[in-house]
Structures are given as structure tokens and as C-alpha cells.
Amino acid sequence: MSKTSIVIWIILLLAVLAAAYFWLNRPRKMIIDAALPVDFPEQDFSHGSFEELLQSYVTADGRVDYDRWQQFPASLQQLDSYLAAVSKFSPDSTPKRFSNRNDELAYWMYGYNGYVIRSVLDHWPIESVTDVKAPLEAVQGLGFFHQQRFSFGGEYLSLLDVENRKIRNKYQDPRIHFFLNCASESCPVARPDLPVGDDLEQLLAEATNDFINDPENVALDHDAKVIYLSTIFKWYEKDFVNYVRLHGKLVGNGLIAYVSRYATDELAQELAQASDYEIEFRDYDWGLNATD
Numbered sequence: 001m002s003k004t005s006i007v008i009w010i011i012l013l014l015a016v017l018a019a020a021y022f023w024l025n026r027p028r029k030m031i032i033d034a035a036l037p038v039d040f041p042e043q044d045f046s047h048g049s050f051e052e053l054l055q056s057y058v059t060a061d062g063r064v065d066y067d068r069w070q071q072f073p074a075s076l077q078q079l080d081s082y083l084a085a086v087s088k089f090s091p092d093s094t095p096k097r098f099s100n101r102n103d104e105l106a107y108w109m110y111g112y113n114g115y116v117i118r119s120v121l122d123h124w125p126i127e128s129v130t131d132v133k134a135p136l137e138a139v140q141g142l143g144f145f146h147q148q149r150f151s152f153g154g155e156y157l158s159l160l161d162v163e164n165r166k167i168r169n170k171y172q173d174p175r176i177h178f179f180l181n182c183a184s185e186s187c188p189v190a191r192p193d194l195p196v197g198d199d200l201e202q203l204l205a206e207a208t209n210d211f212i213n214d215p216e217n218v219a220l221d222h223d224a225k226v227i228y229l230s231t232i233f234k235w236y237e238k239d240f241v242n243y244v245r246l247h248g249k250l251v252g253n254g255l256i257a258y259v260s261r262y263a264t265d266e267l268a269q270e271l272a273q274a275s276d277y278e279i280e281f282r283d284y285d286w287g288l289n290a291t292d
Contacts, residue, residue, distance in 0.1 A: 006045065016227045027149045029156055030119070032087045034080035045089055047194040050082040054192040062189020065291045070124050073155040083150075086111040090153025102200040105165055105171050106181050108152075113181050115150040120183050120288070128286045129183050139157050140286075145182075155169050174239040175204040175256065177232050178211040185285035186230065192216045204241075216282075220270050225277045229255065255279065 011148070037049040052077060057065045069075055089097055090111075091104040098104045116129075123132050134143035149156040159182075167176055178188045189210050195203050212218050217230040233240060233255050241254030248257070252275055260268045 001077055021078075027156070027158070028147050029121070029149045029151075030115070032080055032083045032151065034077065036082040036088070037078070037081045039076055040085055041218055043097065043225035044099070045103070045107060047082070047106065047196070050110060050114055051192065051194040051198075053078055054190065054194070058190045058192040063289050063291045064183070064190050066117075066118075066124055066288075067290070069117075070121055076121065078083050079114065079121070083111075083114055083118060086114060088153065090155070092155065093153030100197060101171070102198065105167070105173075105176070106194065106196045106200050108162060108166050109176060109179055111150075111152055112159060112167075113190070116159065116181060116183050119144065119148060126157065126288065128288055130286050147167065163183065168239065172239070172243070173204070174236065174243050175208045177236055177239070178207040179204060181289070183289050185287040185289055186282070187289060188234075190289065199244075208262050212259055213264050213267060218259055218263070218267065220274055222274075225274070227256065227271070227274055227277045227279050228283055229244050229279060231257070231281045233259075234281045253279070 011282065036072070039044070040046055053069075056075070057069045059065065091098045091107055098107060119132065120126065120129065126132065129144040130140055132144040134147045137143055145159045146156070149158055150162075151157075152162065152166070163180060167180075179191065181187050183189050185255050188207060191203070191207065193203065211230075215287070217232075219228045220226070237255060240258040244261075245259045248261075256271055256274075256279075260271050263271060
């Protein structure tokens with residue numbers, strides 16, 4: 001067999017393998033078959049039914065009681081009713097329902113978190129979202145965050161699509177990284193209150209302050225001269241650095257500059273004195289954020 005023939009056969013084999021990979025990992029749509037929540041507004045969009053569920057199943061320390069939630073069919077149905085609204089309406093498909101930018105952002109964030117919870121409940125019991133695997137999972141989390149597709153105003157999107165295309169690209173507010181919840185230990189905690197409009201600003205500020213001032217996410221080892229940061233800062237470094245560049249004078253390390261904006265006075269002083277410290281990112285814990 002000639003070298004040309006061998007090359008052709010290799011190309012054909014690779015093409016077949018690629019086709020098989022994409023076929024096996026083709027999108028899996030989650031279909032929500034439920035009526036809209038009772039008294040759902042005719043003109044606006046309400047997150048009230050989802051908020052009510054979160055206030056029942058999210059603990060004071062931000063964990064989700066999936067096991068108890070799974071035991072109550074009425075609560076599962078209530079979640080599906082809320083997601084039926086997310087599935088039917090969106091700022092893209094029905095923009096008149098969302099009167100301002102914060103209402104739009106709230107829709108995408110709350111819808112994202114709602115579908116994450118729904119997917120965990122759908123696959124319950126699991127120990128991690130990474131247990132929801134694609135048939136050929138080349139990258140950890142592919143099954144949960146990419147292969148699954150959820151309807152937002154009739155458009156089926158992966159969780160990665162929602163985070164990157166609908167939220168990050170449009171709103172360019174790094175604080176969303178401290179609210180979006182991927183149902184994992186190293187994620188921001190789940191929050192039971194879902195404000196809209198101007199009140200959303202307070203939620204994002206509180207979520208950012210809480211995350212940054214938690215030693216699990218930002219800590220200094222003065223003996224080793226190391227600043228430990230959550231891996232979230234590594235994954236989305238560009239978002240944080242760009243924000244500092246646009247909203248202030250970027251001096252030194254952009255990540256530390258961003259963290260310092262929201263740090264307590266004590267932590268900010270420590271960071272200011274640690275300009276020569278190395279940055280290390282903590283390992284991400286994909287364990288489920290469930291109650292014990």
C-alpha cells in the first residue's frame with residue numbers, strides 16, 4: 001500500500017471516529033412538561049415560585065436539601081412550573097416582559113441555577129455533577145455542562161452557553177461568578193432570595209463580599225509568601241482584570257486588584273503588603289453542595 005493510500009485511510013478513520021464522537025455526544029434536550037405557575041403575570045416575569053422553593057430547601061449555610069426536595073412531588077412540580085416559564089419566555093424571545101437590564105440578568109442567572117437544581121434532582125442520587133457524564137467524556141463536566149440542553153424562551157442552550165454567551169459576553173459583570181451555582185462545594189453558596197430591578201445590585205454585592213472574604217476562597221500564607229485563591233479566579237481571570245482596567249487604575253496584579261476592591265479592611269491591608277507573594281489556586285471540589 002502506498003503512503004498516499006495510508007494517509008487517506010488514516011484521514012477516513014479519524015473522520016469516522018470524529019463523527020462517532022459527535023453522534024454519541026449529541027445534545028440531550030431536557031423537556032419541561034408543566035403548566036406555568038399559578039397567577040404568573042401576563043406582562044412581566046416572576047421568580048416567586050422558585051424563590052419560595054429555595055427558601056424551603058436551601059439551608060442557612062447555602063446548601064441544598066436535594067434529598068428532601070426529591071421526596072415531595074408537589075415541590076418537583078412547582079420547580080417544573082417555574083422552569084416552564086423560563087422555557088417559554090426570555091429577554092430574547094419576549095423582551096417586553098423585562099423592563100430593565102437587571103431584570104434580564106436576573107432571568108439568566110436564576111434560570112441557570114434553576115436548571116442546575118432540576119438536573120441534579122433528575123439524576124438523584126449523585127455525589128457530584130461530574131457523575132452526569134456524556135457517553136464519550138473527553139473533558140470533565142462535559143455531560144452536565146455541555147451535552148444537556150435547556151430551553152430558555154424556546155432556545156435550547158447548554159449551561160456553558162448560558163454562562164458565556166448570554167451572561168458573561170453581554171453583561172460583563174464579574175460579580176455573577178459569585179452567584180451562579182454549579183451545585184458543587186467550591187461554587188458560591190446557594191442563595192434563597194431572588195431580587196430583581198435595583199435590588200439585584202445588593203444581591204451581587206453581598207455575594208461578592210461573602211465569597212472574597214471567605215478564607216476558603218482568598219487566604220494568605222505569610223510564612224510561604226503565597227496568596228491562595230479560588231480556581232474561579234483562574235478560570236475567569238480575564239473578566240476580573242478587564243473590569244479593573246475599565247473601572248480603575250490597573251496597578252500590579254489584576255486579580256489581586258479586583259479582590260482588594262471587595263476585601264475587608266484587614267484583608268485589603270494584608271494584600272497590599274503581599275505584592276511579592278506568589279498566587280496559587282486551590283483545587284476545585286466538585287463534591288455536591290448537598291446537606292449531610
